Amino acid sequence: DGGKFGERWAELCQVYGINVDLLKVEWGYAVDPQEVARRLEANPAIKAVLVQANETSTAVAHPVKELAAITKTKPNTILVVDAISALGGYPLPMDEWGLDIVVAGSQKAMMLPPGMAFAALSPKAWEFVKTSRCPKYYFDFAKQLKSQQKNQTAYTSAVTLTLGLMQVLGWVREQGLEKIFARNAKMARAARAAVQAMGLTMFSKQNPSDVLTAVEAPAGVDGQKVVAEMRKKGIWIAGGQAQAKGKIFRIAHMGYIDEQDLLGTIGALEIVLNELGYKVALGSGVKAAQEVLGKEA
Template sequence: MLPDQQFLRIPGPTPIPPSVQHAMNLPMIGHRDQETKDLLHSIKPKLKPVFGTNQEVLMIAGSGTAGLESAVVNAVQPGDEVLVIVTGAFGDRFAQICTEHQIATHRYDVKWGEAAEPEEIEKYLKSHPHIKAVFATLCETSTGVLNPVKELARVIRQHSDALFIVDGVSGVSGADVKMDEWEIDILITGSQKAMMLPPGLTFAAVSERAWKVIENNSRPSFYFDLAKYRDQLDNDSTPFTPALSLLFGLNQVLELMEQEGLEAVYSRHRQMMNMTRAAFKALDIPLLTSDESASPTVTAIKPDDFDPDALRKVLKKEFNLTVAGGQKHLKGSIFRIGHMGYCSPADILQTIGIIEVALNKIGKPAELGSGTRAAQEIMLSGGS
């Protein structure tokens, strides 16, 4: 096996483009110097279209969970009633954060592998008129489900005054999301997924409606006080020391996205999803989610006649290919392929090709080349 080669196909962290890695190697600068102001000034306008918003997108040094907690502590207060739509491990995390902050947390649990149904949420909101915020996950990383956030936003706005707060961590910049048009109130993401950066940076965009609520809140956190980030960012600055290397990288990531074009970025992700799904269908290996609720950034496979962890072991040991296992109760019954960020249809061909060989190695008869062919057909037809 070739040393020093890694094929990283987990749903984050994801591979870093060489020019981004290069940018992150730039020498440190003073975080209160003009260079940092210039850097933030350059980043700000380029971030907005990625979130589909005219609001400034706030940048916080921290992992995605820091972004989720900042949304919770800014938008709701202890004792407030909230609804958390739980479609997997990361919906569950949102609920845990709310509970730890003494928020009156209603959970709406959906079977893992399925998407939330807007009609059900509509019914729930009608019977619970005091809900102050609804939390949902755009792409549920643990199952590969893309929730219908646009439709959820519509029913929430129609049937309540609740803020709609969305965890976009493994979705934003891989899946099209239009925060302003869809009327999402807070949209969070992390750097290490479709944003093509290492972990360590989280993003929050906040609607006018949400700012009004936030300004009337007591804000129990010093570090997560979003208004501080907004006020400083208006002056091209940050309230606390920013993660400068990640910002160097972010500026280059946004250049690459502009170069490719955001619509092309989304189309590439849909094509990679379609290739991955077509390959496993051709190999007659079941997928966890339906086509309708499938995410363009991660695909979960639920084999019925082999052990996914045995496959993962061979992939890692013999081919340097890392795919993810299942989380919580799906541990041992699924595996997950990340296809987001710095990942191309050609990389998916390679992933499928390796998996076909590895399946035969673990004694699962899989027709060599058949999944590859199904994926190639989608490349040829330009299917996205």
Template sequence: MKYRREHQNLRIPGPVPCPTEVIDAQTRPLIDHRGQDFGHMLKNLVERLKRIFLTENDVFILTSSGTGALEASLVNTLSPGDKILAVVTGFFGQRYSDMAKALLIDVEELHFEWGRDIDIGILREALATHPDIKAVLVTHNETSTGVTNDLASISRVVKKEFGKLLLVDAVSSLGSVELKTDDWECDVVAAGSQKGLLTPPGLSVISFSESAWRAYEKSSMPKYYNDLGLFRTFMGIGQTAFTPAISLLYALDKSLELILREGLDSFIDMQREQAFMIRSKVRSLGLGLLAEDRCASHSVTAVKVPENVNADDLVDLLLDEYSIVVGRGQGSLKGKLLRVGHIGKVPEQEIQDLVSALSSALTRI
């Protein structure tokens, strides 16, 4: 994969730098989204996405950010007043919970310290204490803290022990972190195009299990644009329910080709090795990391700064003086850390440039 680097070393956890071939694919002439050529492309896209999700479940492509797919996970499986458990380990887990509250769902929140992963024993206790819970919301990879939650173990509790619906935010894990949708019995998995799928922002993808469809039949939540029943009907005739972002679908088509040509396992292993390299180099500067190694993300690393340093000032300096873009801390971590994204193939020189710039900037802040 070749990347076109203009002026900035973009090291945020999304959107990520896209391969040149993916960017160029968007320049193809548009086609009729109700025609046969589009139908063939859509069918191939869904078949290849299933290989990324590792699922035989239905998969749909929505024209929205990943947030649209997350809302779809709720409005298609739940009704106002349903009780759910939202497991919160950071900013995006809280946002998933807040989204459910806005839909008048009865949300029981289970909080863990930001920078820690989900304690399976505490999760089990929460489900035993609240037998009326219908579904559990989990953020697989918490982008705000650089923590990957153990989804396999979570599933064993949620599905095998308690038989609840498992709804998964995989926005920053799909394509970057091991995610076995079917083996782990994930009922709904939602993600966006702009991270591990190496595609510009604007598309979201969602997988939907048979258990999720049974929940759909009972759901009374108002929905139209995100009604997956409509999408399933139109998929039957090779179409999307509404006008799609055709140019972005071209880009996704190319990115999936590149990822699967390399092999999903190899693609994830490459990102794991990059993450290890970045963590090692950051530690060599004397900086600490928020997440423990055992649960550290392959897609983003949260770097703690010295107590006398405002992390936002450091982020600004890296951009202004070194043309390197890293993410800021979010929520309660604002000003306390910076977030380094390493999704997709990161040239080793860019990693070294980042570390050198960080070392220099720390002496100037």
């Protein structure tokens, strides 16, 4: 599991009567591909490995490429990737790596309002669709494929978001994915430098993500309070979810979030942390971030 959304994969499977071999991962850490390989060897009946590309609740990027290298060698196992906050944020070349199902949402790096989901399937995954016995109606991939081959959707679709998506994809094409990914990576490095300069601790102990940064609330400071005080200044950062609630806060730096947003957020955070009793030299985090952002791309 390793986070709230990892737990959700398991819950979703259990609700639909699917047996789950849950690999426990401490929050803040990434899954170990070797352990996944061992489990697949031990139980060849495992049909799918489900993983978050970016576990949004901990800001850890799981090693999707390494997992795909394992599932690629197993004809009866597919890799299903929750890329809701990862797609468009950092490289996730589905065909090149061998990801079988990638799902994403409109509301993260796709820069649209919530209300739309995407799914892409590999040829290997389409073979699994043929024998799937899970109850489904609106989420029947075979039906959707049939309609999409006629340039239609099987059911009434979210028209306004589709129009918005065309705008976003035009902008993405204009910029180029490489440039977008490089910018997100630089923003992430800047955020991490600021965290270190402020004497704070990253919540993501391994593979910190390029699309958001999760930070431990310093001793004696409530993470939810940090979020609330930032909101009073008109800045939306996120708190922790479930077991991390109150213990962390999370800063997004994907999509249309730019350098001004990030520097302003760090600056305001320094003020808020001081107000809440954690002493940090004003400007220290901002300066560290500036130094990263000021370097050539």
